[in-house]
Amino acid sequence: MPSTIFIVDDSATTQMSMEAILRKAGFMVAKAASGEEAVTKLQGGLKPNMIITDIHMPGMNGIELIRKVRAMAGFQFTPILVVTTESQQAKRDEARAAKATGWLVKPVQPDDLLKVAKQILPNG
Amino acid sequence: MLIRIVTVALLLATTSAAATFAASGSASGAALAATGSLVAAAIGYALGRKDRSMPAAIRTQMIKVADDLAQYPAFTRLLRAQGTRITESTCEAATVIATGLRDMDANVDRLRAMIDCSAHIEADELRPLVDAVGAPVIGMLGQLQFQDVTQQQIAFLARLSLIVDQHMINLARQLGNRRSMDRMTNFKDMFDKALDDCVMTSQREDHHTAVGLDLHEPSGPKIEMY
Numbered sequence: 001m002p003s004t005i006f007i008v009d010d011s012a013t014t015q016m017s018m019e020a021i022l023r024k025a026g027f028m029v030a031k032a033a034s035g036e037e038a039v040t041k042l043q044g045g046l047k048p049n050m051i052i053t054d055i056h057m058p059g060m061n062g063i064e065l066i067r068k069v070r071a072m073a074g075f076q077f078t079p080i081l082v083v084t085t086e087s088q089q090a091k092r093d094e095a096r097a098a099k100a101t102g103w104l105v106k107p108v109q110p111d112d113l114l115k116v117a118k119q120i121l122p123n124g
Numbered sequence: 125m126l127i128r129i130v131t132v133a134l135l136l137a138t139t140s141a142a143a144t145f146a147a148s149g150s151a152s153g154a155a156l157a158a159t160g161s162l163v164a165a166a167i168g169y170a171l172g173r174k175d176r177s178m179p180a181a182i183r184t185q186m187i188k189v190a191d192d193l194a195q196y197p198a199f200t201r202l203l204r205a206q207g208t209r210i211t212e213s214t215c216e217a218a219t220v221i222a223t224g225l226r227d228m229d230a231n232v233d234r235l236r237a238m239i240d241c242s243a244h245i246e247a248d249e250l251r252p253l254v255d256a257v258g259a260p261v262i263g264m265l266g267q268l269q270f271q272d273v274t275q276q277q278i279a280f281l282a283r284l285s286l287i288v289d290q291h292m293i294n295l296a297r298q299l300g301n302r303r304s305m306d307r308m309t310n311f312k313d314m315f316d317k318a319l320d321d322c323v324m325t326s327q328r329e330d331h332h333t334a335v336g337l338d339l340h341e342p343s344g345p346k347i348e349m350y
Contacts, residue, residue, distance in 0.1 A: 011272035020265045056276065056323065085276055087325040087343040095350075102349040107269035110262045112347055119349070 003121045004028040006048035008038040008065060009083070010057045014106070018052065018083070021110045022117065026124050035060025039068055048078065049121055050101075055084035055091065063091075066098040079120045083108055189295055192311040198334045199288065199315060205330035206281055210274050217270035224260030231257040276323070283321055287314050 005027050009015050012033075019029045030046055032038035036059055038051075051069065055062035062082055069075045079101040084091075092103050102116060118124070178186075235253050238245060291311050315335070322328045325343035332339040 009272075011269075011275065013268045013271040017265045017268040021262055024262060084323075085273055086323040088323065088328075089342065089344055091323075092344055092348065100350060102347070103344075104348075105346040107266065107273055110266040113266075116347060116349070 002026050002028050002124055003049035004030055004047070005117065005121075006030045006032070006038070006041075006046065006051045008032045008035065008051065008053040008057075008062070010034060010054065014054070014083075018108070018113060021113055025114050025117070027117065027121075034058065035062070035065035035068070038065055039072075042069065042072060042075065047074070050079045050081065050117065052081045052083050055082060055086050055095070063094055063098050066095065066100050070099050081116065081120070083113075185298060189298060192291070192295060195311050195315065198336070199284070199311075202318075202330055202334035203281060203284060205334065206277055206284075206327065209326055209330070210277050213270050213274055213277075217267040220267045221264045224264040227260050228257055273324075277327070280321055280327060284318055287318055290314070 005022050007015055007018050007022075007029060008031075009018075010033050015031050015033070019031065022029050030041065030048060032041055034057055035053075038053070039060070042048075053062040053065055057065075060068070062084065066080050066082075069078070069080065080099070081102045081104060082095050082100050083104045083106060085106045087105055095103060101120065104112065104116065231253060235250065235257060238250065238253065291314055319328065319331050322331050325341070328341055328343075332341075
């Protein structure tokens, strides 16, 4: 059974891009366009093996989403990768404090995304 | 000029006359001359007021407005730099996508030619060419993220233009009401606040350059695992 990666990003092109890259590498993909939608899907029973989230989203931002997810039962140890244009160290520290697993700066090269995904989910 | 000379002469003459009359004991003459002196002084004061180009408070305001306007090039420089970044990133993405499509098209042509020329082709013979057809897809998909990045850069430009709007409104108010000077937010403060919106390394570099700072902030690696 391939691992499921949950992409949370308000950009349709980034969603599409990462989905295609991950699917081609054999992963299953679920998507949400906002933090709120992501929380709803997770509360609705979605159990991804990894979450990839943007930081800058309307409404609930990525950092808030990470905090919310970490507070939910069953998601304390789910890897959460931040993928964002944000590059300031202060924000990285904020993500780390919220218990994110890693940080990638957009635009993400396909090889980099797959390398990290396979590092976190070695069994695919 | 002539009026000024005449006024000064009149003032000196009447003052001197008043002193002379006073010294000689002529009270009425001294009073008359003193009155003339006062009239000359009043004319001089009125001329002086008329001759001043503008009151000091207005001059101060105009200098402040001019100072603020002089900072606009830093702002427009940032706008231009962002525009250049957008052009560069879209150009790079378009080039990669166009090159990928061209290569795919060329490989499809080769594949078609192989199929047309050979009656019996083994799957293994076709596989390398089929793989070559699909090879550019991943890179092209990765480049699609340019839309996300440029969208944020353009949103930043829109926020910058709102700062300019607000500042122009403030300047107009300042020119229309001298008491507004104390209330007006300094343009530099507004411009510095725009730095908070600069989330990308490139944006922060452009902002620092625009304000004349040779500052390069450490931005950390593109990939970081905690």
